[in-house]
Amino acid sequence: MEPPQSLLCRGFCSPNGGVKTTLGEHWCQNHLADQQLYLLLEKVDLDLAEAARQLGCLYCAGKLYRGDYERKPRGGPEWDLRFSFCCSQCRRRCTPESVRFLGRRIYAGLVVVLVSAMAHGLKPERVRRLRETLQIDHRTLERWREWWLGLFVGSSFWKEARSRFAPPVCTKTLPLSLCLSFQVERTDGLVGLLRFLAPLTTPWAGKELVM
Numbered sequence: 700m701e702p703p704q705s706l707l708c709r710g711f712c713s714p715n716g717g718v719k720t721t722l723g724e725h726w727c728q729n730h731l732a733d734q735q736l737y738l739l740l741e742k743v744d745l746d747l748a749e750a751a752r753q754l755g756c757l758y759c760a761g762k763l764y765r766g767d768y769e770r771k772p773r774g775g776p777e778w779d780l781r782f783s784f785c786c787s788q789c790r791r792r793c794t795p796e797s798v799r800f801l802g803r804r805i806y807a808g809l810v811v812v813l814v815s816a817m818a819h820g821l822k823p824e825r826v827r828r829l830r831e832t833l834q835i836d837h838r839t840l841e842r843w844r845e846w847w848l849g850l851f852v853g854s855s856f857w858k859e860a861r862s863r864f865a866p867p868v869c870t871k872t873l874p875l876s877l878c879l880s881f882q883v884e885r886t887d888g889l890v891g892l893l894r895f896l897a898p899l900t901t902p903w904a905g906k907e908l909v910m
């Protein structure tokens with residue numbers, strides 16, 4: 700039996716799971732052009748890094764020292780470092796959660812979220828133009844789509860998190876349905892969504908969800 704359709708995407712979803720509107724084009728473009736947002740996300744990442752540093756090594760509780768590594772995501776922001784630490788005792792690397800980098804993807808996390816959402820929210824022609832502006836290959840976008848609807852939906856993270864949403868989030872239009880739920884047209888909504896996804900961005904969590 701089909702699960703009940705989320706209230707949020709009622710009216711957006713067609714019976715085959717697609718969405719027929721121009722929903723979200725403005726938020727997507729506004730956010731991707733917002734330099735203040737990029738600065739804010741970097742600041743959130745610094746806070747997440749500081750919290751991880753204070754916690755110490757996850758393996759041996761040893762003291763952590765800064766061991767950032769180079770990471771230049773495509774698709775807008777001019778970030779160049781992923782904040783990371785190394786343990787002074789066991790020497791292992793501890794990489795904190797991030798609102799900027801979604802796992803090992805070469806595009807910034809917000810690009811993966813917003814453009815994947817637009818693939819449900821816009822007509823194919825508009826999606827193609829958006830893709831071309833950001834130089835995202837159609838196979839890449841297809842992989843993202845499969846990831847959201849497959850690995851993400853099946854992950855232990857989502858199985859646990861989904862019950863927190865009322866009304867429930869439609870899993871056929873992810874991540875557009877999550878964008879609607881978090882009201883990502885507002886900056887704090889988008890940061891909230893990226894913060895929600897942040898547990899998926901550590902290398903350990905990433906293993907289950909690797910593309």
Ligand SMILES: [Zn+2]
Pocket residue numbers: 756757758759760761786787788789790791
């Ligand atoms: Zn250690």
